[in-house]
Amino acid sequence: MKKHDSPIYRTILDLPLIKGASSARLTEIAGKYKLHFLKFQPGQTIVTAGTPCDELKFVLTGVVRLTITDPDGLLTVSQTLTAPQVIAPDHLFGRLTQYPATVQAVETTGIMEISKEEYRRMLSSDTVFLFNYLNSVCTTSQRGPRWLTALTSGSPIQRIAYWISSLTQQGSTDIEIRAEKTDLHTVFGIPAPAWRSATNHLSSAGLIKDVTPHSFHVPSRAPLAALLN
Known part of the structure; x- marks a missing residue:
């Protein structure tokens, strides 16, 4: 894990699903759970639509482009996400656990990855992470x-x-x-x-x-x- 005052460290603390955790807690997480840090160049595919969502992918740096196409090919929806962000967190658990979109790097992009099982352990160990995830899912699913x-x-x-x-x-x-x-x-x-x-x-x-x-x-x-x- 990077030093506490590094830009990446501060970015991780600012991620929607991590926000609220202390620096000490993040250091503990880095030593206890397997976090993978990956780098993608412009145009590289990060995720292919339809593949199992077996991990959370956090966009730490850079910009990504998500493209969804319906099965009949009638409609294509593309969107841009700019760091710090997380890719399709609502597809990690539940009935539909495949990535809905193909995701490509628009510019050099840093991704932090944690497996579903490791993230489940994190949720079980800390109410901050659990509430963050529940808030994210509820915000997506609840409708006025x-x-x-x-x-x-x-x-x-x-x-x-x-x-x-x-x-x-x-x-x-x-x-x-x-x-x-x-x-x-x-x-x-x-x-x-x-x-x-x-x-x-x-x-x-x-x-x-x-x-x-x-x-x-x-x-x-x-x-x-x-x-x-």
């Missing part, structure tokens, strides 16, 4: 009233916000939504006139940009997700 109605009685804007928020990770930026085989309004289940009105409104508000029949960009997930809160 607007989330519940977005797909039924919600406006087209709310439906777009719902799908973008559901298909991307907290903290993601530079999101691209692309439909290769049909128009996006068909994929989202929104009539063409209502789709144009909704995307025009979101574009004017700066929440999306570069709108075409088959794609658009979202600068940041957070403002769209806020429409559902």
Whole structure:
């Protein structure tokens, strides 16, 4: 483990699932649990979609790009995560324990890896880590009233916000939504006139940009997700 005053050490302490631990506790963890530190060059694949999520991968330095494609190839969603971050923590346990996205390094990227079994031991040994993980999973899974109605009685804007928020990770930026085989309004289940009105409104508000029949960009997930809160 790096020295307490090193940038990497401070970054680890600032990770969402580690935050709140003391420097002494982190030093203890480094001696007790197996942590692997890996480096990836731009363009290298860190994770392939569909592979078992048998470890947690923390992005300590750099930038990564996640790409999700639905099984029918109708929709592709790409998003950027910038360190410090963790890749798909909600897929470590539960029913769906495969990585949902292929992840590639955008620039030289440092990854800290810990196996599922080692992380389970960490959760059992320290309530700080347990509460951090539970908070992360709950934030991902819990939905307010607007989330519940977005797909039924919600406006087209709310439906777009719902799908973008559901298909991307907290903290993601530079999101691209692309439909290769049909128009996006068909994929989202929104009539063409209502789709144009909704995307025009979101574009004017700066929440999306570069709108075409088959794609658009979202600068940041957070403002769209806020429409559902």
